[in-house]
Amino acid sequence: MKLMALPNKILNCGQIQLDLSQPQIMGILNVTPDSFSDGGQHNGKDQAVKHALQMIADGATVIDVGGESTRPGATAVSVEEEIRRVVPVVKALAEHDVVISIDTSQPEVIWAAVKAGAHIWNDVRALTKPKALETAAELDIPIIIMHMRGEPTTMNNLDQYDDVVEDVITELQARIDDALDAGVRSENIMIDPGFGFAKNAQQNFKLLQQFHQLNRMGYPILSALSRKRFIGEALDGVDAKNRAVGSVAAHMFSIQQGASMVRAHDVKAMSDAIKVWKAMQLA
Numbered sequence: 001m002k003l004m005a006l007p008n009k010i011l012n013c014g015q016i017q018l019d020l021s022q023p024q025i026m027g028i029l030n031v032t033p034d035s036f037s038d039g040g041q042h043n044g045k046d047q048a049v050k051h052a053l054q055m056i057a058d059g060a061t062v063i064d065v066g067g068e069s070t071r072p073g074a075t076a077v078s079v080e081e082e083i084r085r086v087v088p089v090v091k092a093l094a095e096h097d098v099v100i101s102i103d104t105s106q107p108e109v110i111w112a113a114v115k116a117g118a119h120i121w122n123d124v125r126a127l128t129k130p131k132a133l134e135t136a137a138e139l140d141i142p143i144i145i146m147h148m149r150g151e152p153t154t155m156n157n158l159d160q161y162d163d164v165v166e167d168v169i170t171e172l173q174a175r176i177d178d179a180l181d182a183g184v185r186s187e188n189i190m191i192d193p194g195f196g197f198a199k200n201a202q203q204n205f206k207l208l209q210q211f212h213q214l215n216r217m218g219y220p221i222l223s224a225l226s227r228k229r230f231i232g233e234a235l236d237g238v239d240a241k242n243r244a245v246g247s248v249a250a251h252m253f254s255i256q257q258g259a260s261m262v263r264a265h266d267v268k269a270m271s272d273a274i275k276v277w278k279a280m281q282l283a
């Protein structure tokens with residue numbers, strides 16, 4: 001285990017510096033035809049960009065562009081197809097004052113996206129693909145290292161934990177140690193407990209209740225709960241589109257416990273909630 005870092009207050013994203021002392025909103029932009037929560041409605045480039053600009057107007061400072069669905073049972077996508085979906089959108093967004101993160105696990109995709117203007121690598125597989133560690137070190141950009149076990153197709157059978165909070169922290173630390181050993185700079189690391197990835201509903205709620213424990217790791221934390229199934233389970237099984245209020249509430253619990261960034265579909269609602277929280281902080 002490496003020495004614990006102090007969490008960065010500033011995340012350097014090329015020309016843009018993100019102030020992580022205030023909660024930031026990462027708006028979700030799925031550019032997949034089989035996206036679970038937008039029904040693929042932002043599949044066309046122009047529609048995707050329009051939706052991203054609306055999220056920016058609503059308060060997002062980061063747009064997370066994803067060309068691969070990590071939903072269990074989603075069809076696998078080739079690297080070429082992922083690049084074809086993501087790069088034109090990145091090029092268009094790069095003309096705006098916004099940080100662009102890329103939801104991918106593929107080194108070729110992140111290279112192409114960074115060349116097109118992207119700033120952050122959001123990797124749900126935590127740099128486990130071949131060449132991912134070397135690529136992360138070479139690109140020298142901020143990286144979100146998320147906790148998951150297995151693959152999205154197998155993860156639902158991998159939810160045996162002695163203590164979900166301690167096990168997630170230990171397993172995340174192992175991924176961070178590998179990244180640091182490969183030459184990734186600690187200032188570039190953000191962590192994410194991976195809500196919904198290899199965790200059942202009760203384990204997800206335990207992680208949310210104990211979210212503050214992640215602060216022990218010394219890295220800025222992304223909280224990504226938006227419209228997840230376990231939020232729906234607490235709401236009598238409502239579908240994804242009706243989970244906005246529950247998602248905002250859950251994100252606020254994580255912000256109160258130390259999250260620096262939240263990954264959200266419903267940006268305006270999230271932004272309003274953060275404004276109220278900030279007003280309370282200043283009282």
Ligand code: 9MG
Nearest residue numbers: 103122144146192194195224
């Ligand atoms: C892309 N994606 C879907 N769910 C996610 C989560 O929980 N965290 C991160 N970092 N990315 C996610």
